[in-house]
Amino acid sequence: MTDNDLLPLLEQRLLGLYHPLLADTVATILFSAGGLANWTVEVERGRARARRGRPSHPTTTVRAPLSVLTEVASGSRSGVQAFLDGDLTVRGNLALALELDGLFPGEDDDDTRTYTRSVRAAGMETFFLESGPVDAPPIVLVHGLSATNASMLPLIPALSKDYHVLAPDLPGHGGTEARSGAHGAPYLGDWLVDFLRTTCGDEPAVLIGNSLGGRTSLEAALLQPDLVRGLVLLCPAVAFRRLRQLVPFVRIVPDEIARLPVRIPRRVAMRGLRQLFADPARIPEPWLDAAMDEFIRVISIRANRLCTFSALRHIYLDEPFGETGFWERLPGLVPPALFVWGDRDVLVPAGFARFVAEALPSAESVILPDCGHVPQFEYRERTADLTRDFLATLT
Template structure:
């Protein structure tokens, strides 16, 4: 993807809205292009006009395979799926969407979360892609977007896999005072804050951590709280659903997420990973098993 094309994709409001500087935006964009160049399976890039500005989508997998929509988390982009896409694209036509207002190649528009505008934006994307019904894998903020769409557009999502989804358990704020103190230590402080927020603390994830630090050194994340879905809204989710959360998540209350999903969603399977934080990696196989409808054991409810 050329720099000119990425710039075109970002015209819907100006990069200054979501980055601290033009030079910072350029650094993030250049790294994004590098990672797109390492996409491990054949792909096509689509740029879709929507009411919120242009949306960038990476499409992979057989044209006649069932459709699978991928929605990344806050401060991320399509390339968060590069370790899973080889597995999933063997079975599905995958559509990895850069959510608007995030650190990808879509427009910087950030419609309020307490409105229907993100659902209307996704309507535009899906109409252009020709998708009526589809499965979804989504993480964090993307999980909130997927849940919001499922509640507003019942029947369109056939299977829903969520990693550390927002909007079910409350956002945690206890880690923020330490993060504010660490800001004064420059890049080293940002790196430590990122370790705390994501839970990425092993050498196996050093490159992932480097990329997150690069983004959040230059990027201005959303500051509004994620609206919480009511029990009644969750009870209306009738599709098969997989929810995977990390017990050590410092950003979202994963215990409440697990409890509410088990209590409210009739067709849900919940996995709580005991030693994992907010960033959930290495789940390609469990998610694929769920998507292709292989049996999943339901962990017992613990209190």
């Protein structure tokens, strides 16, 4: 490679490459090392080419020192790992940035890298991340409302050495297809069951879910316990037991109201994102920026906005009691489970731990002090340690 010029390496790596997941994509990725050191990768229907300079409106911007960009482009270092290490930042379309390890793959036998995949689950094209040995026990990570599988990234390198890790985007989130329908627990549970059957076959998987992903994982385990080996539930969005005065009103509000154009000011959305954490200062600012870019990108798409709003409505409408009520069904959960709560979670109070203990005396429950709603980001090592310790107990 010519000193201070990434272009020869980019051209070499992209020559003859065809990326099937980008077959319908037309986009530009700006690689910037600062100042005039800029290179553009133009993606068009599965193929890519590089040139010097910057595009007028990049789809995704990747910034890092030239040495880091060289490592990523050469395949000697995972782009995902460089992002998690804080050596690389991403702005714009985060889902496209997650394709970096596919555009610039490493060694064929390197199981530690994270790759993007796609399958059809419940009739929907489902985008997911994959890492770890394919013959290892499967683990499926399920993210929360208005997030993407990127919100589960901190757990992937912690688990992929010993497990086959898959992290799908929920329907209507990230890169997964958006379809109309009531996005309640039954709908999402059926989708996850089909994803498990499609990707894991007959081997039961451990499900690790955050927020809505936790509730979706519980539903899948209640529907098909034979497909689930165990559950790690990070602040799961369980059914409200109180504060249900607005249920009659919410029932009559149609999902279709979300079809109306909406613009959420970035500063307002960022304030809401920060409130998910007990101490937002624990989260690197580039991570917050990347998450906010992706949220605004996805929520601006009408079909995705409809799915997100429908899922939000049904979190509140989730029946707590009665024959089909969540709390009446929970004692029938078969797979072993670990529940992790944050004592400063403003969305799912840690007080739910008491009711879970009554319904599932055998389940393990941990309340993390000074933690908000996303423990896998706020307490990365502690959450990974709890998860690994629980996995070690499974037979």
